[in-house]
Amino acid sequence: MSRASRRRAAHRKQRNRRLPLRYLLPSLLLVAVAVMLLLRGYVHSEFLADHRVRPPGDNDRVPREILEGGPVVDARGEKPVTYEVPDRTIVLTFDDGPDPEWTPKVLDKLAEYDAHAVFFVTGTMASRHPDLVRRMVAEGHEVGLHTFNHPDLSYQDPSGIDRQLSQNQLALVGAAGVRTSLFRPPYSSHTHALDNESWRVTEYIGRHGYITAFNDTDSKDWARPGVAEIVERATPKKPGDGAIVLLHDSGGDRSQTVTALDRLLSRLTSQGYEFANLTEALNAPSAHTPATGLELWKGKAFVGAVGLSERLTGVLVVGLAVIGSLVLARFGLMLALSATHARRVRKRGFAWGRNPVTEPVTVLVPAYNEAKCIANTVRSLTASDHPIEVVVVDDGSRDGTADIVESMGLPNVRVVRQANAGKPAALNNGIAHASHDIIVMMDGDTVFEPTTVRELVQPFADPRVGAVAGNAKVGNRDTLIGAWQHIEYVMGFNLDRRMYDMLQCMPTIPGAVGAFRREALERVGGMSEDTLAEDTDITMAIHRDGWRVVYAENARAWTEAPESVRQLWSQRYRWSYGTMQAMWKHRRAVIERGPSGRFGRVGLPLVSLFMVIAPLLAPLIDVFLLYGLVFGPTKETVVAWLGVLAVQGVCAAYAFRLDREPMTHLISLPLQQVLYRQLMYVVLLQSWITALTGGRLRWQKLRRTGVVEAAPVTTVPAQGRRRGEHSHDPEKSALV
Template sequence: MGKRALRREPRAHWALLLLAMLVLFAGLCLNGYVTGTGAEGTHVPVEGAPGPAAATEGAAVQRLEPDGTVTSRALPAKTIALTFDDGPDPAWTPGILEVLARHRAHATFFQVGSQINRYPEITRQVVDGGHEVGLHTFTHVAAGTVPAWQLEAELKLTANALAAAGGPRATLLRLPYSATPRAQSAAEYDAWRRSAPGYLQVLTDHDTEDWRRPGVPAIVAAIKPGIVMLHDSGGDRAQTIAALEQAIPKLQAKGYRFVTVSEALRLPPPAAADPAQRWRGLILRIAQDTAAWLARTLTVLMTVAAAIGLLRLLIQLVTARIHWRRARARHERPLAYLGLVSVVVPAYNEAANIEATVRSLIGNDYPDIEVIVVDDGSSDDTAGIVERLGLPRVTVIRQPNAGKPAALNTGIRYAGGDILVLVDGDTVFAPDALGRLVQPLTDPEIGAVSGNTKVANRTGLLGRWQHLEYVIGFNLDRRMFEIARCMPTVPGAIGAFRRAAIQDAGGVSAQTLAEDTDFTMAVLRAGWHVVYEPAAVAWTEAPATVRQLWRQRYRWCYGTMQAMWKHRDTVFQRGPAGHLGRRGIGYLLLFQVLLPLTAPMIDVYGVYGLLFLHPVKVAAVWAGFTAAQVATAALALRMDGERYGPLWTLPLQQVVYRQLMYLVVIQSTIMALVGGRLRWHRMVRIGAAQQYAAAAPREADAARPR
């Protein structure tokens, strides 16, 4: 990720992302529709008026004639047509086929289209065994409760699935939840008449109700001459198989024949399916299999992401508690004097905040400081404002615009102290922030200290969301990073460094857009430790609009990726550098790149869950995660001495703000992959941090551990 020619930011990927999400959602919806497949007894169809007399008083096999009349036929004497609904099923259909083959009996199977697509080889076994296959809709819908177009589509899809599995052109139909002709309702009759007039409707003379598992003797007693309804799927069918083993040989000994419906009525054999129908069925099967794979994959992804997220919360809570105790012990010690502290303030067009920033620094209670403001070619009156203040120990250096890293390095060169505090030009320090910030540097192994940055403009939803992000995300992470000895970022708003650590790191690099992250990683690589001081409080101005937030986070994210790539070889090193590589960069890669990249898929899965999964379970999972996040946020706010008021915005943050952040990661990733180079997007300042100059003592005191 070295320097490259400036390129236009990619745009087409947003259309591709939207298309991919729509395709993913369509696939999940297909799986949700298909997995809604029912079975006998799992749905109560809508009851209503009975069908016409010609249908309800006719025989079990019915035909709708062109003139609209219904004709029916019954099976001849001494003939039994065993029919099996809801299959094929990998557990029970093969067992039924074995029994039928052993006794040289044939049967008719009314199969569900989605099940045929799942187990086409079993449908092939049924056909090869000399049995007959009829249609039972695609998802086992109750015919009288769905529109005519849906039922017609279900039958076409099932016929295509049967053709792709090697079956002939279907001629027989049994609608789900149907039984004897007398039980046929007007809604069911009308559904058959409007949606499937070309099919012979096969009802039943004897319903064994084997789906209730009434016992083998009851099923055996229900198998009588005529059309017998049984089931080969939808539940445990062991009783059905056992009943067949008893009933078939017993009735065969009495002269009864077990044949298919078509054989019993001497119907002509069905025609072979045409190639186009087989191809349509094959494409449908591929789509269904792909949709099922997507659903399984996303279920695993959701489970893994949830487990990782909960593990992260647990680690954050444990390490935050450890860090809180450590910081409290550190604060109980008297403040040490560490000599002259040089504060470097790089400033470019910071007229809105620079006076408040400089006054807060000079007003700090640390006894020996100097402030160096480096005006980096500002087009406003930034330098003039500072010069007219006439404050002692404040120096203004003007230079042509060369970027923030160059301004920092200029200030470092002019600084007289061995401890340097690097400060953004829109930051207001609490009165004791400098003294608190430099205290950890009494330990000679520590090379840098991160302060506690707080959002100044925290009104409105956007401000509250950023405030929560700073307190919950950034600060909890910093506590964890210190315990793990892998702090990847000392924020540009407030950070202290030893001059020796700066020299070992080679100064502030301009190779990435996240110079603070790059610089901190370089300090770690040089063998220094980096810690977090929560009592060193400073307020910074956060983006006030979505557009500004996007630009800021885009730069941060892209720059962090650059820094991670630049320091990738630390994964194989030892000491602080190895801690950075394996812990810090690994953590950033997982939680700031990989998981956000999967977030769109997880969100699509969430919508899918609302539509197709059990609503109570979906609501319970969402409520559980939200409660865990709220509890964590409350703890983080308490540790930071903040009020709990913004907590009410946290659920909204999950459905609005989080999406913006993962879109930032996607944009940054695409930009990195195509080799583009991002411009520095500067935020327009409005002077929001000035309001905290007077409130600093009270707020800083609240942030200290007790």
């Protein structure tokens, strides 16, 4: 094996090691984001919680001593017992927290009076606000379990009860590093209100080592009856009696509770009451035990993951606001500027110069293994109504592409053969063999209409024009993937192009149909191999050199779009990565003066926003749709998503009207938004990873079928044939 062969083999081996990583990283990132959102939805969602509350039932199986006993039930032993709070002792209990707004105010008020209390926290709130739980423990308060997401446990089977307890305990361990033996069931009241179902739960809880704390003094602050009423209900009925008082530090507006707490503490302190936590009041060992080992790490990992999901969701919400603003701004700009552009183009007497362009031009056709398409391509050119010479540059094809062209024996068609060197080299070779000063470039899988070349070169009547973009259209639009690309092309060529035209910063001339002034090409050094998007690269270079880049709407070219997801992935991956390379190459335009600086400070930011950032954030619209459907609010989420779709539908319909296309393909627009956008997102994400990791991407040849045999007959108004427009490449336009 030669040294060169060994180098190529080593390069292939290295590439094969790296490719799976580039596919793996986007997948892992998507899975991680999905898991974080699911976790966030689980700890937040009211939709998933069971809000059923069982009405009171029979209590014939509840022991009489329990019904008539104190508010604290210990069912851990063979015989359950109850306890009462000693005289002149108040155990303040707060349910449903911690709440980031009201719990700190409650803690501040307790600290002011040097009072202790018991906080029965839910797992969802404790995992979201662990700092408040840590503060409770640090300030001498006790923490008890109140289930994970507040269901009526009488509706739960043993596995459901176990899950509520273990998840609630896990959140407490992760937040404060302690376990607790105190428990209060949601929707509970006094012990005399126990029925057979709730007693079954209390017994089960006791067998698992928990003491159940009910109450004997209910403030009913959840109903917000007024501060005075809350204070009155929270005060023991008999002066001097001890009590367990039920209050809430979460679940809504608790301003009345905080105010009432101040008055209650002041009144009862003056009457000689003490405010203790439950074990202090009962002179029992602390309900808290330190968590250690694996249990502690599991709790910290859970709370840490919840915190990460909260921060991630905050970032995604900001991203959603950004993409929403970008989408609306983009569509608003496109509609406003495209309407102005259309009126300008339709203006009577519009022409690019005093005289039409009639001199012959050279058409370059770079071809690599285009045996299935090349005959259709060359034959369409020979039908042109403008004088042309055709130069087919065979880039080392192995399927007889050059032989097919030569065997056709067509006049004014030449074949130039070269060793395989890539598309930019083939185009530069073709430029060297071109006989004329205006050079048209097209792909080997594209067919022109008879009027395409003539329409494409008319803008060169203006000596300021250095390059012209034609109207590339999808020829194989009968498949679903083809129809989606057809929508993308039409929207890109009829709205984006007009916006960029009015702003004078078209970023790309499509490789399928574009024309250049030889002088402009020579001044910028011809086609460059620096990037994988040579069409974007050359367009930006011509802009920076001071030339105008315009668009010829009626210069239609029909190209074969990828027909499989794999081929589409390969093509868009190359485009996305190549566009990033071109932007990086021309980044100095941002700080330069003259035409280059104008393009750098207007064109590059717009390309970054609408072709890189917006497509990368666009799937957030669908992510939050799924999130809203699962976790709510469902109605508002669906309405918002349909609103975005409606805006896109209006823009697409307007674009189809401008391009004189039938509206039937827009039927697949909703499905395109759900599926096609995700594919474009993953492609762009992979391109970002490739760029950030310093990867190199080789040229990826698509498998052609030759399905586009001839250009469809298009009726163009005579007046429209004299007009042209600015544009950018729809192939590089990401659909948002």
